[in-house]
Amino acid sequence: MSRLKVVHSLEFVYDRPAQASYNEVRIFPVQELDQTVLASSLTLDPPMPVRSSTDGFGNTVGEFELLQPHTRMSLTAETVVAVQREEIRPPVISVADVVERTVKTMDLAETVVQTKLTEPPEDVAKIAASLMQPEDTNASARAIAERIGADIEYVTGVTTVHSSAADVWELRRGVCQDIAHVTLGALRSVGIPARYVSGYLHPSLEPQLGQTVPGEAHAWVEWFAGRWVGFDPTNSLPIGERHVVVGRGRDYGDVPPLRGVFDGDSSSRLEASVTVTLLA
Incomplete structure (x- = not known):
């Protein structure tokens, strides 16, 4: 803790x-x-x-x-x-089962609808489809999130809060908010419910007790694989004890x-x- x-x-x-x-x-x-x-x-x-x-x-x-x-x-x-917080290891559940559950649940149904900020370009949707493991939603989602995070370079000052997933993908650069939006678009394109998470991140992998450091207002994603799983595509790691959750929504516009x-x-x-x- x-x-x-x-x-x-x-x-x-x-x-x-x-x-x-x-x-x-x-x-x-x-x-x-x-x-x-x-x-x-x-x-x-x-x-x-x-x-x-x-x-x-x-x-x-x-x-x-x-x-x-x-x-x-x-x-x-x-x-x-x-x-x-420990890494969540959800039970193996197929994408078909998740999709079936999604259409019956209003909260889940809302998280598969694309927004102006998350609508993915065609090649992002193709990448997501190519990484699918139909019998394992969590493994599929993690592969997609890791791939998107690896393909976009973290660079400040090249995007704005209004930049869409398509804008970011064209640049292949952006900040955590942008990487989260592209990841959400990719996940939703293959039917996996996913939501935007805003919060804070302690920047050090090994924080020093009592030391005050510049932190980050951060963003990451959660996907539904029988239960919600948090993942930070910018840093390619599961949500841990350095992450502090503030809010959740469809995209940044819900939680500024x-x-x-x-x-x-x-x-x-x-x-x-x-x-x-x-x-x-």
Whole structure:
């Protein structure tokens, strides 16, 4: 088991005063069987009340508005999470059985539908089909995820949050979000239910106790093979105790860390940082 402290800071800076802003944040780690939230706080500057709700995917959403002129707005979320996670080894189940179960279950059916961000180009779908082991959904999904992760180079600054799987595949470069989208498109193209996961990752393979390091707002995938299995295609490894789950959805658009609008004719700049500390 690992105990991690995650500090996620976001700041909006406007070149001219915004008259008001309305915002949603999805930066709170989830409470689930292998992940326990021990402490959590959100600090806003200027101070303002925060409403908490749950979206249609079960993610915790913080909502707040600033109804006065402002040139900056910042927030800092601090969370301590205990993670006790082992690699999931699901029972062998055929793709046909998974497909049959999918058409009978609304939650699964939603995760095989492609979105604008995950729709795969033809050659990605062909690669996925070529890696299929019809009697073993989990082995098929892992082979696909490993292949997509190997074929896309991790490079920052070449894509945006609006880049589609087709855009990324053409470049063969992108960040974790992009690699997750291409992987989702490949998995869904062969009928395997798959969902996007947002969260955090401690960047060190051997974290040092008590050392605070720059962390990562990270993204990976989960596929359904009789049960949900998490895999990080960017780093080609199963989800482990360095991963902290924040939210799940069909693609990035369902779980952005911050979504908002403001009233004014100024432009804005977003600055973000994440730090992670192994506490135990």
